[in-house]
Amino acid sequence: MTGAQQNWDPDEHVRFARYRQALVEVAPQDAAGLIARVLADPDPAMANSAVGEYLDGRATELLTDPGHPAWCAVMTGPWQWTTSPPGACASGRCCGR
Numbered sequence: 397m398t399g400a401q402q403n404w405d406p407d408e409h410v411r412f413a414r415y416r417q418a419l420v421e422v423a424p425q426d427a428a429g430l431i432a433r434v435l436a437d438p439d440p441a442m443a444n445s446a447v448g449e450y451l452d453g454r455a456t457e458l459l460t461d462p463g464h465p466a467w468c469a470v471m472t473g474p475w476q477w478t479t480s481p482p483g484a485c486a487s488g489r490c491c492g493r
Contacts, residue, residue: 408439415446427454428470 405411415434422430431450437443451471458464 408437408442411437411439412442412446415443416449419446419450424467428473431471432473 405414415437418430419427419434427450431447434443434447454467454471455464458467461467
Protein backbone atom coordinates (compact mmCIF):
# COMPACT_ATOMS: atom_id res chain seq x y z
CA MET A 397 0.00 0.00 0.00
CA THR A 398 1.52 3.27 -1.06
CA GLY A 399 -1.21 5.60 0.17
CA ALA A 400 -4.43 5.48 2.10
CA GLN A 401 -6.60 6.46 -0.87
CA GLN A 402 -4.52 5.19 -3.81
CA ASN A 403 -5.57 1.54 -3.38
CA TRP A 404 -9.07 2.26 -2.11
CA ASP A 405 -11.74 0.17 -3.79
CA PRO A 406 -15.47 0.27 -3.00
CA ASP A 407 -15.51 -3.55 -2.77
CA GLU A 408 -14.46 -4.60 0.72
CA HIS A 409 -13.37 -8.01 -0.60
CA VAL A 410 -10.82 -6.33 -2.86
CA ARG A 411 -9.59 -4.13 -0.01
CA PHE A 412 -9.38 -7.15 2.30
CA ALA A 413 -7.21 -9.02 -0.22
CA ARG A 414 -4.97 -5.97 -0.67
CA TYR A 415 -4.64 -5.46 3.07
CA ARG A 416 -3.74 -9.11 3.62
CA GLN A 417 -1.08 -8.95 0.90
CA ALA A 418 0.34 -5.69 2.23
CA LEU A 419 0.54 -7.16 5.73
CA VAL A 420 2.40 -10.21 4.41
CA GLU A 421 4.93 -7.95 2.70
CA VAL A 422 5.35 -5.23 5.36
CA ALA A 423 8.71 -4.80 7.06
CA PRO A 424 8.46 -5.31 10.83
CA GLN A 425 9.39 -1.70 11.56
CA ASP A 426 6.55 -0.47 9.30
CA ALA A 427 3.85 -2.82 10.58
CA ALA A 428 2.32 -0.49 13.19
CA GLY A 429 1.82 2.30 10.64
CA LEU A 430 0.24 -0.05 8.13
CA ILE A 431 -2.04 -1.52 10.79
CA ALA A 432 -3.19 1.98 11.75
CA ARG A 433 -4.04 2.69 8.09
CA VAL A 434 -5.90 -0.60 7.70
CA LEU A 435 -7.89 0.04 10.89
CA ALA A 436 -8.98 3.40 9.45
CA ASP A 437 -10.96 1.54 6.75
CA PRO A 438 -14.70 2.37 6.72
CA ASP A 439 -15.53 -1.35 7.23
CA PRO A 440 -14.25 -2.06 10.75
CA ALA A 441 -15.16 -5.76 10.74
CA MET A 442 -13.16 -6.40 7.59
CA ALA A 443 -10.24 -4.27 8.78
CA ASN A 444 -10.14 -6.03 12.15
CA SER A 445 -10.21 -9.38 10.39
CA ALA A 446 -7.20 -8.52 8.20
CA VAL A 447 -5.25 -7.12 11.15
CA GLY A 448 -6.25 -9.99 13.46
CA GLU A 449 -4.99 -12.52 10.94
CA TYR A 450 -1.67 -10.69 10.72
CA LEU A 451 -1.32 -10.36 14.51
CA ASP A 452 -2.12 -14.02 15.11
CA GLY A 453 0.53 -15.08 12.60
CA ARG A 454 3.22 -12.73 13.92
CA ALA A 455 2.46 -13.58 17.55
CA THR A 456 2.91 -17.26 16.74
CA GLU A 457 6.23 -16.54 15.01
CA LEU A 458 7.50 -14.37 17.87
CA LEU A 459 6.06 -16.20 20.88
CA THR A 460 9.39 -17.68 21.98
CA ASP A 461 11.45 -14.72 20.74
CA PRO A 462 12.87 -12.40 23.42
CA GLY A 463 11.44 -9.46 21.47
CA HIS A 464 7.82 -10.68 21.81
CA PRO A 465 6.87 -8.46 24.80
CA ALA A 466 8.17 -5.31 23.05
CA TRP A 467 6.42 -6.26 19.78
CA CYS A 468 3.19 -6.91 21.63
CA ALA A 469 3.39 -3.53 23.38
CA VAL A 470 3.80 -1.77 20.01
CA MET A 471 0.92 -3.71 18.45
CA THR A 472 -1.44 -2.83 21.29
CA GLY A 473 -0.67 0.84 20.66
CA PRO A 474 -2.74 4.00 20.66
CA TRP A 475 -5.44 3.13 18.11
CA GLN A 476 -8.96 2.12 19.07
CA TRP A 477 -9.82 -1.54 18.58
CA THR A 478 -13.44 -2.10 17.70
CA THR A 479 -13.70 -5.73 18.85
CA SER A 480 -10.89 -6.31 21.37
CA PRO A 481 -10.19 -4.50 24.62
CA PRO A 482 -7.07 -2.33 24.82
CA GLY A 483 -4.04 -4.34 25.90
CA ALA A 484 -5.30 -7.63 24.45
CA CYS A 485 -3.52 -9.44 21.66
CA ALA A 486 -5.55 -10.66 18.71
CA SER A 487 -5.13 -14.14 20.20
CA GLY A 488 -6.70 -12.97 23.48
CA ARG A 489 -3.50 -13.48 25.49
CA CYS A 490 -2.40 -10.73 27.82
CA CYS A 491 0.73 -8.91 26.74
CA GLY A 492 1.67 -7.80 30.20
CA ARG A 493 0.54 -4.22 29.67
